[in-house]
Amino acid sequence: ARKRDGKNGASIYDEAILDRTRQRAEIEADIEAALANSWFEAHFQPIVDTRTRSTMGFEALMRLRHPRKGLQSPAAIVSVAEETGSIDRIGNEILEDALESLAKVCRIPGMERCYVAVNFSPLQFEHSLPTRIAAHAARFGLSPSQVVIEITEAVLMHDNPEIRTILDQLHSFGCRIALDDFGTGYSSLSYLSRFPVDIVKIDQSFVKSLGTDAVEIKQKNRMLMEGITAISHKMNCIVVAEGVETEEQFTQLRAIGVDCAQGYLFSKPMAVPDLITNLNTTANLLESRIA
Ligand code: C2E
Numbered sequence: 363a364r365k366r367d368g369k370n371g372a373s374i375y376d377e378a379i380l381d382r383t384r385q386r387a388e389i390e391a392d393i394e395a396a397l398a399n400s401w402f403e404a405h406f407q408p409i410v411d412t413r414t415r416s417t418m419g420f421e422a423l424m425r426l427r428h429p430r431k432g433l434q435s436p437a438a439i440v441s442v443a444e445e446t447g448s449i450d451r452i453g454n455e456i457l458e459d460a461l462e463s464l465a466k467v468c469r470i471p472g473m474e475r476c477y478v479a480v481n482f483s484p485l486q487f488e489h490s491l492p493t494r495i496a497a498h499a500a501r502f503g504l505s506p507s508q509v510v511i512e513i514t515e516a517v518l519m520h521d522n523p524e525i526r527t528i529l530d531q532l533h534s535f536g537c538r539i540a541l542d543d544f545g546t547g548y549s550s551l552s553y554l555s556r557f558p559v560d561i562v563k564i565d566q567s568f569v570k571s572l573g574t575d576a577v578e579i580k581q582k583n584r585m586l587m588e589g590i591t592a593i594s595h596k597m598n599c600i601v602v603a604e605g606v607e608t609e610e611q612f613t614q615l616r617a618i619g620v621d622c623a624q625g626y627l628f629s630k631p632m633a634v635p636d637l638i639t640n641l642n643t644t645a646n647l648l649e650s651r652i653a
């Protein structure tokens with residue numbers, strides 16, 4: 363047996379690897395249990411128009427409702443699931459739940475035209491995806507224009523012709539394509555001309571910078587956002603800013619010309635039954651004010 367007293371560098375290293383292996387195995391087991399027992403659910407976070415503050419749509423964010431450990435966030439789950447390949451099955455669950463939930467939300471007065479934006483990993487782009495999305499949309503009485511496909515540069519990076527065909531198909535029957543986390547990583551402006559992008563989502567790090575960074579960095583990031591917004595508009599894309607937490611950030615984003623905002627300032631991602639209760643309360647209040 364190896365020493366665990368920490369004097370031996372190798373054994374500390376082994377312990378760390380063992381810990382990670384154990385954590386990974388635990389997440390893998392949770393994923394399998396969640397798929398078998400329908401523990402995956404799509405939570406909805408509103409995306410609002412910066413001029414009117416009215417809700418235009420929602421981003422569907424994956425949650426795993428573990429009966430013992432409670433609600434699990436997606437970051438660790440997604441990275442393990444992308445390695446093992448289970449992201450494909452999880453993605454199907456989230457997609458179906460998101461569209462079924464949107465159909466319910468759309469029955470609330472004033473919400474009829476809302477959309478849902480669903481996140482997709484590269485591995486989910488297989489040839490049957492467009493037909494499956496079309497089938498789900500039809501089954502729940504939604505128009506394809508109410509479905510937004512959120513992708514990151516990871517999907518576009520290798521310029522895979524199969525992925526391009528799938529994106530073109532989705533786009534041609536009316537789904538919209540959103541480029542997530544734009545402005546970070548290797549995100550290239552040429553994605554906007556090479557792929558059928560309809561929506562550009564400015565990464566949270568830029569929005570955060572509006573409030574916190576030193577004046578000089580703040581100003582530079584603001585100029586970058588103005589530039590991204592101007593270019594996106596020229597390319598006929600709508601611009602969404604994510605991670606909006608304060609009124610000050612919101613005011614600045616509106617001045618920059620950003621079309622829509624998403625963040626804790628408006629709402630955290632919510633379980634759909636709770637969201638529907640909230641929306642119904644607001645709709646009833648509006649109705650009684652009009653009546
Ligand atoms: P994302 O697509 O960029 O989603 C935005 C993340 O920002 C979400 O984290 C959301 O809860 C969080 N967020 C929203 N507003 C604010 C805010 O005002 N402040 C801060 N600090 N955070 C905010 P979440 O739900 O933990 O998701 C993390 C990432 O996991 C997502 O980033 C996305 O890349 C991935 N993901 C989530 N759901 C799915 C899914 O169904 N499929 C796949 N493939 N990936 C998913």
Ligand code: MG
Pocket residue numbers: 421481512542
């Ligand atoms: Mg997203």
Ligand code: MG
Pocket residue numbers: 542543563565566604
């Ligand atoms: Mg994002």
Ligand code: MG
Pocket residue numbers: 543
């Ligand atoms: Mg992200």
